[in-house]
Amino acid sequence: xxxxxxxxxxxxxxxxxxxxxxxxxxxxVMKGSDKxxxxxxxxxxxxxxxxxxVLGGGLMFWYSIKEFDNxxxxxxxxxxxxxxxxxxxTMAVTGIVxxxxxxxxxxxxxxxxxxxxxxxxxxxxxxKLEVIWTVVPAIVLALLVIGGWKxxxxxxxxxxxxxxxxxxxxxxxxxxxxxxGMDNILGDNDYRLTSASNVSGVDFTDKNALDDFMxxxxxxxxxxxxLFKIRARxxxxxxxAPHMRLKMDAVPGMPTRxxxxxxxxxxxxxxxxxxxxxxxxxxxxxxxxxxxxxxxKEIRVVEPDEFRKWMAEQKPxxxxxxxxxxxxxxxxxxxxxxxxxEHK
Amino acid sequence: xxxxxxxxxxxxGHDHHDHEHHDNFITKYIFSTxxxxxxxxxxxxxxxxxxxxxxxxVIFRLQLGFPEMNLEWLRPLLGxxxxxxxxxxxxxxxxxxxxxxxxxxxxxxxxxxxGTFSNFLIPLQIGARDMASGFMNMLSYWFFFASSVIMFISxxxxxxxxxxxxxxxxxxxALEQAIPGSGLGMTLWxxxxxxxxxxxxxxxxxxxxxxxxxxxxxxxFSRLPLTIWAFFLTAILGLLSFPVLFSAALLLxxxxxxxxxxxxxxxxxxxxALPNTGGSPVLYQHLFWFLxxxxxxxxxxxxxxxxxxxxxxNSRKPIFGYKAMIISMLGITILAxxxxxxxxYVSGMxxxxxxxxxxxxxxxxxxxxxxxxxxxxxxxxxxLIFTPGMLFSIxxxxxxxxxxxxxxxxxxxxIDIQLHDTYFxxxxxxxxxxxxxxxxxxxxxxxxFPKMFGRMMDARxxxxxxxxxxxxxxxxxxxxxYIGIAGxxxxxxxxxxxxxxxxxxxxxxxxxxxxxxxxxAQFIFLFNFFYSMYRGRVAxxxxxxxxxxxxxxxxxxxxxxxxxxxxxxxxxxYDYSKPGAKEDFIPQTVxxxxxPESNLPHExxxxxxxxxxxxxxxxxxxxxxxxxx
Numbered sequence: 001x002x003x004x005x006x007x008x009x010x011x012x013x014x015x016x017x018x019x020x021x022x023x024x025x026x027x028x029v030m031k032g033s034d035k036x037x038x039x040x041x042x043x044x045x046x047x048x049x050x051x052x053x054v055l056g057g058g059l060m061f062w063y064s065i066k067e068f069d070n071x072x073x074x075x076x077x078x079x080x081x082x083x084x085x086x087x088x089x090t091m092a093v094t095g096i097v098x099x100x101x102x103x104x105x106x107x108x109x110x111x112x113x114x115x116x117x118x119x120x121x122x123x124x125x126x127x128k129l130e131v132i133w134t135v136v137p138a139i140v141l142a143l144l145v146i147g148g149w150k151x152x153x154x155x156x157x158x159x160x161x162x163x164x165x166x167x168x169x170x171x172x173x174x175x176x177x178x179x180x181g182m183d184n185i186l187g188d189n190d191y192r193l194t195s196a197s198n199v200s201g202v203d204f205t206d207k208n209a210l211d212d213f214m215x216x217x218x219x220x221x222x223x224x225x226x227l228f229k230i231r232a233r234x235x236x237x238x239x240x241a242p243h244m245r246l247k248m249d250a251v252p253g254m255p256t257r258x259x260x261x262x263x264x265x266x267x268x269x270x271x272x273x274x275x276x277x278x279x280x281x282x283x284x285x286x287x288x289x290x291x292x293x294x295x296x297k298e299i300r301v302v303e304p305d306e307f308r309k310w311m312a313e314q315k316p317x318x319x320x321x322x323x324x325x326x327x328x329x330x331x332x333x334x335x336x337x338x339x340x341x342e343h344k
Numbered sequence: 345x346x347x348x349x350x351x352x353x354x355x356x357g358h359d360h361h362d363h364e365h366h367d368n369f370i371t372k373y374i375f376s377t378x379x380x381x382x383x384x385x386x387x388x389x390x391x392x393x394x395x396x397x398x399x400x401x402v403i404f405r406l407q408l409g410f411p412e413m414n415l416e417w418l419r420p421l422l423g424x425x426x427x428x429x430x431x432x433x434x435x436x437x438x439x440x441x442x443x444x445x446x447x448x449x450x451x452x453x454x455x456x457x458x459g460t461f462s463n464f465l466i467p468l469q470i471g472a473r474d475m476a477s478g479f480m481n482m483l484s485y486w487f488f489f490a491s492s493v494i495m496f497i498s499x500x501x502x503x504x505x506x507x508x509x510x511x512x513x514x515x516x517x518a519l520e521q522a523i524p525g526s527g528l529g530m531t532l533w534x535x536x537x538x539x540x541x542x543x544x545x546x547x548x549x550x551x552x553x554x555x556x557x558x559x560x561x562x563x564x565f566s567r568l569p570l571t572i573w574a575f576f577l578t579a580i581l582g583l584l585s586f587p588v589l590f591s592a593a594l595l596l597x598x599x600x601x602x603x604x605x606x607x608x609x610x611x612x613x614x615x616x617a618l619p620n621t622g623g624s625p626v627l628y629q630h631l632f633w634f635l636x637x638x639x640x641x642x643x644x645x646x647x648x649x650x651x652x653x654x655x656x657x658n659s660r661k662p663i664f665g666y667k668a669m670i671i672s673m674l675g676i677t678i679l680a681x682x683x684x685x686x687x688x689y690v691s692g693m694x695x696x697x698x699x700x701x702x703x704x705x706x707x708x709x710x711x712x713x714x715x716x717x718x719x720x721x722x723x724x725x726x727x728l729i730f731t732p733g734m735l736f737s738i739x740x741x742x743x744x745x746x747x748x749x750x751x752x753x754x755x756x757x758x759i760d761i762q763l764h765d766t767y768f769x770x771x772x773x774x775x776x777x778x779x780x781x782x783x784x785x786x787x788x789x790x791x792x793f794p795k796m797f798g799r800m801m802d803a804r805x806x807x808x809x810x811x812x813x814x815x816x817x818x819x820x821x822x823x824x825x826y827i828g829i830a831g832x833x834x835x836x837x838x839x840x841x842x843x844x845x846x847x848x849x850x851x852x853x854x855x856x857x858x859x860x861x862x863x864x865a866q867f868i869f870l871f872n873f874f875y876s877m878y879r880g881r882v883a884x885x886x887x888x889x890x891x892x893x894x895x896x897x898x899x900x901x902x903x904x905x906x907x908x909x910x911x912x913x914x915x916x917x918y919d920y921s922k923p924g925a926k927e928d929f930i931p932q933t934v935x936x937x938x939x940p941e942s943n944l945p946h947e948x949x950x951x952x953x954x955x956x957x958x959x960x961x962x963x964x965x966x967x968x969x970x971x972x973x
Contacts, residue, residue: 024804037889038729041807045730048811049738056818063826070847071830083758090759094749101716101745108723109730109738112659119928120727120921124662129721130714137713141706144756149699151758156695172522172613194612201612234613235516236625238690238765242831242844245762249691251625252515253609256692281842285765285833287509288516289523290435293836 038114046113053106057099073242074269076280076301078261080245082151090144159259163227164307166218168282169200170230170237170250173291175282176200177218181211181316191233191252197321201233204318204325207332210339213314218282218299220262221307227259238286241299243269249286262301269301315343367903375486377478378903382485383464384796387789389492390456391870394782396496397447398863404440407432409856411838411849425504434837438507439525441835443499445510446533450540451495453643453781455488458582461646461788462551462575464796468894469569471560471911473904476553484546491539498532506533509835511636514607514628518599521614530600534593541586541593548586551579560893561961562913567932569892569917570656570663573670574649577677578642584681585638592631599623629691633684640777641680645673647784648715648744651737653917654791655719657890658734659726660928662918665718672711672718679708689757690764698757705755712748716741727921727928731888732806733791739814740783746818747776750825765835768828771821779817786813786869793876794883798899801876809868816862823851891917891931912961914954915947 028039075084112120167178167186176199180186187202187209194201202209220226230239232250239258240247248258270278284295302310316339318325325336367376376382403422406413414430415422425436463481467474475481498505507525508517512533520527555576559568568576595606599620607628608620656663663669685693685701719741728734750772753759763769786809793801832845839845839852886895893913897905911933919930924942935958936943937951 021802021805025802028804041804042728042730045735045807046728052815056815060822063823067826071826073829073831073844080762083761086756087753087759087762090753090756094752098745098749101720102742104720105723105738105742105745108720108726109728112723112726112728114660114727114729118727120659120661121725122662122921122923123664123721123725124918125665125667129717130665130668133717134710134714138707138710141709141752144752145703145706148702148756148758152695152699152702155758155761156698191610191612192617194617234611235519235522236513240765240831240833242762247690247761247764251692252611253621254624254626254692277843279843281844283833283842283845287438287513287835289438292438293434293833293838294841296841 037116042114046110049106049109053102057102074273075243075245076262076264076269077244077246078263079151079155080243080260081263082154083245086144086147086151089147093140093144155260159227159257160225163225163259164220165227165229166220167200167229167231168218168239168250168297170232170239170284170288170295171199171234172289173284173295175237175239175295175297177215177297178202178317179213179215179311179314180208181213181314182311183208183211186229187212189231194233198324202317202324204336205328205332207335210318210325210332210336211316213316215314218297219307219310220299220301221304222262222265222268222301224304224307225259225261227257230256230258235288236286237284237288237295240283240285241280242283243280244299247285265301265303266299267302316340319343375482377474377482379463379467379475379478379481380796380901380903380905382481383460383462385485386455386459386463386488387796389489390452390460390785391873393447393451393456393492395866395870396499397444397452398866400440400444400447402860402863403432404437404444405856405859407437407837409853409859411840432837435507435523435525436504437837438509438523438835439504439529442507442509442512442525443495443505446495446506448778449510449639449643450537451492453778453785454544454582454639455540457643457781457785457788458575458578458646459485459488459547460785461571461650461792462547462579464792465571465894466551466554466575467558468795468897468901468905469572469892470555470558470563471893471906471913472554472558473906473910475550476557477550480546481550484543484550487539487543487546491536491543494532494536494539498529498536501528501532503527503529505529511629511632512596513632514596514599514625515611515613518596518608519611519613519618526600534597534600537593538590541590544582544586548579548583551575552583555579560910560913563893563932567913567916569649570652570666570669570673571646571649573673574645574652577673578645578649581638581642581645581677581680585635585642588631589635592628592635595631596628626688626691626693629688630685630693633687634681636687637684638680640773641676643777643781644744644784645676647740647781647787648673650784650788650791651719651740653892654731654733654737654787655722655741656918656920657791657888658729658731658737659722660729660920661722661726662916662920663718664721664724665714666916666918668714669718672714675711676708679704679711683708683755686755686757686760689760695757702755702757706752709748709752709755712744716745716748730807731790732801732803732810733787733888735807735810735814736783736787736790739810739817740780740787742814743775743780743783743817746822747772747774747780751776762831763828765833766828767824767832767834770834771824771828774821774824775817779821783813789873791888792894793873793880794887795894795897795901797877797880798883799876799878799880800883800887801872801880805868805872809865809872812865812868813862816858816865819858820855820862823855827851886931889927889929891919891929893932896931896933 165180165184165186169176178200185208188206189201190203191201193203230248230250232252237250244260246258246260248256270276280299282297284292318336319340415426415432416430419426425433427433503524506529507523516522517526517530598604599607605620605623607625608623611618652663683705685697686705689698790801790806827848896911913932914935915932917932921928922942936947936954
């Protein structure tokens, strides 16, 4: 019944619109406005541009100011301060251009709307103007690029020697986090070794792997460089830690990396934001399938002391999965057994 | 001036109009070789795809804006893609996003825009009887049609259409185990795109050849309307870059079906380790974006060309900086080929490449800026008539500015780290490439509708359509900048899984509502378009009082465009409001010698030369006539 009523309502509405349309067409034919170059609508349209400028501009400023704290993400990394600054400098420069060009674009239609008594001025070219608005943007852009280039070079420079190495491996649809252990060297991996008990495909014939351990959470120290070694084992993923201003694709067959230094512990950020629930997160930003939107991992930033304590508490992966080292050659097996017994 | 081939030109012209065409329904409307009909075929197919593409976006906007909504009512349409509890299937969500992108970028804004206006306008504006090869032109449409049919079928297969994003990055797009859309759906996608590429190439070769070879007497390159320059450069871009997409697709086909490892390496999926080693997914990205970035300009340049023409005509002013406009388009064309890797700053490629591409990318902003300033100066001190075409052109300039400026953020690799693959990117390209080109398409339809169908579209409906769409587009895409700065990743089915994105439900709802209203407003256009085709007011021969050649044809030009001689051209197309002239426009066909009152000093000197040439031609003509008799 409701469906029927709605259908009748829509039909009625359409027929009214149709009537209005026909009537206005006939009226315009009667008035002969189709013979004129520009009708009264010209004024209305010209005015609408100004109205749009004022209302749209107002709405933009109002919302940008009101929502600033919502869309401006808290920052917690050293290089992030640089890129954020670049972002806001670019925002200022482009914002000015945006406003000036739009004021002109919407004001000119009002100011120079058609009038029978006036003629447009024949003004086909002015090379001086062209040169000015080629050179000025070129200089401004060059300055922006140089800033970006410096930041980019620093960010992508090789990680400092003392960086804490953390491996992040993406797969459908989660991240696996592996720490390099006390030697700070990750053991090799081979995707063919992947199994239910060896999700990351770690190659335990590499003795560096013996002290590697997994963690459900990415724990990192504040103020010390951390190197994410990133890879994927099935399709592309991308590690995105928004508060760290960090993003790097995880590519099967091609390990990638990103190093950074966190500047605030999770606790400090909680206090600052007055939000006891706050956590740093990692998400996936490269489309990877059904669960793309749910690849969450938590980063916990702690004080260096606490980090060292935490590191010391962790047990190598092989301690709980001794079967993984059962088939090793004699020499390594001995080493592995020593490691296991140390942590028992 | 091109005078060498004058004699042959007029002779062939003469033959042509003596020869009557007797078309039946099939040769006139279906397998037509008339560029005007082919243009209309592209347009109608493009409109069909635009509705489908828009509809897909409305469905996924429902999911994003109203995640709790019960979508049971869509079951008759989507069947099993609605889960038992009435939600949208996450894999189908990805398929929707993928197909929306593919359809809009390729089928609407490439074929629907270039296909329509390059075909329709090139011969009419350069003064040619038809394209260089009418048959190839027909093939171009029918390859596109075949491509469309295959892509359309892929929407309805059981495993769903391709779902790896419109960029279809492997390994996701190569492995059926990774997502069901990478099965048959992806195969059909690749076949459809192969046909599409063939269609683009057939069209592009034709456009280039026609522009170079078939310009009428006096139509030198420096007298071409900017539309033609834009179509010409677009065709060159397409011709050089689409084959690279084909190579990317071909290697993908090999990886998918024949066990090669171009893009695949070290993959463990579905509980087994695949044998592929040594391939690189990044190779695909390089190949894809080598087309993908020029594609942006393939979509945008025709729109800018159309806008240049419409803004000049309706400002009653010459386009400001005609030469600067051409140079900037040339600059964009060349630079378009060497900026592709700015889509890949965080793909894992060598960061040094990132630095290089950052410099190149920001250089391309300069010609774009020049174009904007030239548009503004064209409006300045004009006598502006707001036809619907003009409104949409001004709208385009606004989107071009808004979306272009955010490109400066994304082109900067350091800033891009945070913004890459967030909604900031979505906002950026939907404004600068999507909406701007779409507005170019609409502006073109409103402006050349009288030439296409001999009738006028209703202006008032056009105004309503413009304002609803213009405001609507901003309400949809402007808020996405905030969402993007807040770091919301794109292609997410839902954002509730993360603390930092667990907000802006209100803003997303608002965006979805705006999208639905904007989509609905397009039906005003559809009504106006189809109704006016049959019942619109009959147009006058030159309704916008424009200078270009297409308005010198009869109301319904036949196959061959001009009965009798092809008109010769004596001046550039932008003599609007010339001081001294009686009218505020002087068509290109009016000789300088006929307008001594308005000639500029250097033009006055050309008058004598022009007279000599005309006398020569007259003699040739007489000689030819007597030979024929």
